[in-house]
Amino acid sequence: MKHWLCTVMLLGLIAPVSGAGEDANGAGEGWPGILKGIPDGSGALDFGGSLRLRWEYAQNFDVRRYNTRSEDDVLLQRARLWGRYRFGKSAFARIMLQDSRFCFSDQGTTLPYYNPLDVREAYVDWQHIGDSPFGFKVGRQSISYGDNRIFGPREWGNVGRYAWDAAVLTCDADYAKVDLLFGQRVLFDPDACDYHHHDYDMFAVYAQLKKRPPTLKTLDFFWALHYDDHDSTAGESGTDDRKTHTIGTHFAGALGEHWDYGGTVAVQRGEWGRDDIDAYGLNARAGYTFDGPWSPRVGVEYSYASGDSSPNDGDHETFDNVFGAIDCYYGRMNLVSWMNLEDYQATFSVKPVKNLKITLDYHFFRLASDNDAWYYGNGRPQRRDTSGTSGSSLGQETDLTAKWKLRKNLEFFVGFGHFSPGAFINHTGRHGDANWGFGQLTYSF
Numbered sequence: 001m002k003h004w005l006c007t008v009m010l011l012g013l014i015a016p017v018s019g020a021g022e023d024a025n026g027a028g029e030g031w032p033g034i035l036k037g038i039p040d041g042s043g044a045l046d047f048g049g050s051l052r053l054r055w056e057y058a059q060n061f062d063v064r065r066y067n068t069r070s071e072d073d074v075l076l077q078r079a080r081l082w083g084r085y086r087f088g089k090s091a092f093a094r095i096m097l098q099d100s101r102f103c104f105s106d107q108g109t110t111l112p113y114y115n116p117l118d119v120r121e122a123y124v125d126w127q128h129i130g131d132s133p134f135g136f137k138v139g140r141q142s143i144s145y146g147d148n149r150i151f152g153p154r155e156w157g158n159v160g161r162y163a164w165d166a167a168v169l170t171c172d173a174d175y176a177k178v179d180l181l182f183g184q185r186v187l188f189d190p191d192a193c194d195y196h197h198h199d200y201d202m203f204a205v206y207a208q209l210k211k212r213p214p215t216l217k218t219l220d221f222f223w224a225l226h227y228d229d230h231d232s233t234a235g236e237s238g239t240d241d242r243k244t245h246t247i248g249t250h251f252a253g254a255l256g257e258h259w260d261y262g263g264t265v266a267v268q269r270g271e272w273g274r275d276d277i278d279a280y281g282l283n284a285r286a287g288y289t290f291d292g293p294w295s296p297r298v299g300v301e302y303s304y305a306s307g308d309s310s311p312n313d314g315d316h317e318t319f320d321n322v323f324g325a326i327d328c329y330y331g332r333m334n335l336v337s338w339m340n341l342e343d344y345q346a347t348f349s350v351k352p353v354k355n356l357k358i359t360l361d362y363h364f365f366r367l368a369s370d371n372d373a374w375y376y377g378n379g380r381p382q383r384r385d386t387s388g389t390s391g392s393s394l395g396q397e398t399d400l401t402a403k404w405k406l407r408k409n410l411e412f413f414v415g416f417g418h419f420s421p422g423a424f425i426n427h428t429g430r431h432g433d434a435n436w437g438f439g440q441l442t443y444s445f
Helices: 002-017 031-035 423-427
Strands: 038-040 043-061 067-088 092-104 116-127 134-141 164-174 176-186 197-209 216-235 237-255 259-272 275-289 297-304 341-350 357-368 372-375 380-386 393-407 412-421 435-443
Touching: 031 043, 164 197, 216 259, 393 423
Parallel strands: none
Antiparallel strands: 038 043, 043 067, 043 435, 067 092, 092 116, 116 134, 134 164, 164 176, 176 197, 197 216, 216 237, 237 259, 259 275, 275 297, 297 341, 341 357, 357 393, 372 380, 393 412, 412 435
16 A cells, blocks of 8 residues: 555656746756766766556456456556666667556456566667668567557556567668567566566568658568467367468558558468468558648548358468557457457547547457457457357447647546447357446656
């Protein structure tokens, strides 16, 4: 209890101070400025951090399962402190400590919200070595590209889902930036230091093209390998290694001043146990922003991830969401994954005042294959009907969120979500509507 009282008191003290040195344009010279650019020998030191508090209320579901028949609320706290030593313009070493805790929940420490003080990042980054296009980033790090669907750290989680002990070799040329990656995913341990890894390796090539048509702001190509040689992946034809190759592209752009568009296309091949992998996923979106007050934007989006059409044909057809985030893409409530999914989305947003954005999203979820499972936000199967007689309609979700940048370093985020189950859920077990609400305050320096 004392820990939480200190946290709240600290937030109350730093919030008003954060704006003390701000000018009319919001660019501050407040106290955090003294933590940047501290001379030290031939280099300079920077320090920073963040404190995030979020209250969540959930009815009839939690982060592990749907239909809990209960209500629960939780107060989440995540504190980060980082330091960086800059050797010059293109080289630095960085370390970040993270402390994640929660209270008030009825479910104890079994929830994935708790991981006390540990090392979140610790790496050396040196780009354009000797004015060449080559560089590297080695050590514990977060990895994100594009829209975070293929590589993303999942920052919404209180602990964060993806952290890597990895090496990234870079060639940053005039026409493209190409990264070669190898890494192992960090296994978070609430009872000890995070020095263990999940039982698989990651290999990847990610290329970001710089020479592209003027209507394209982003054009990326990628290959990623999820490699598990522990002979423990169970397929329809038997147990063996897992080698999932994901190849695809991500793009985003604009047409004129009003239209925006983007998408990701990925194909998966390889081996799942003794089965052959034959899966694919895609996302496509388009939006139009109107002139006038509040800058209203309307948009549509479609996400697809293939499912397994037959449980006994020796083919693994269920697409998985690779190493990507799901935190805001397939409904804010995280009741589905980018696995055996069709997600039809409509979105509407306005900006009533500067630094305030209000967004309304509607999702209609379906199973891509009636014979495959409904995969929850944690990537695990929630329910399955191999006969396919329960239908494909998972349900509908509506989310209303508002994000307000109160000051330069202080942000308030609030939202509400409602889920109504469809025929598949109604026919495969207990069901009922689910509700969710949250309020989050983040201070960074």
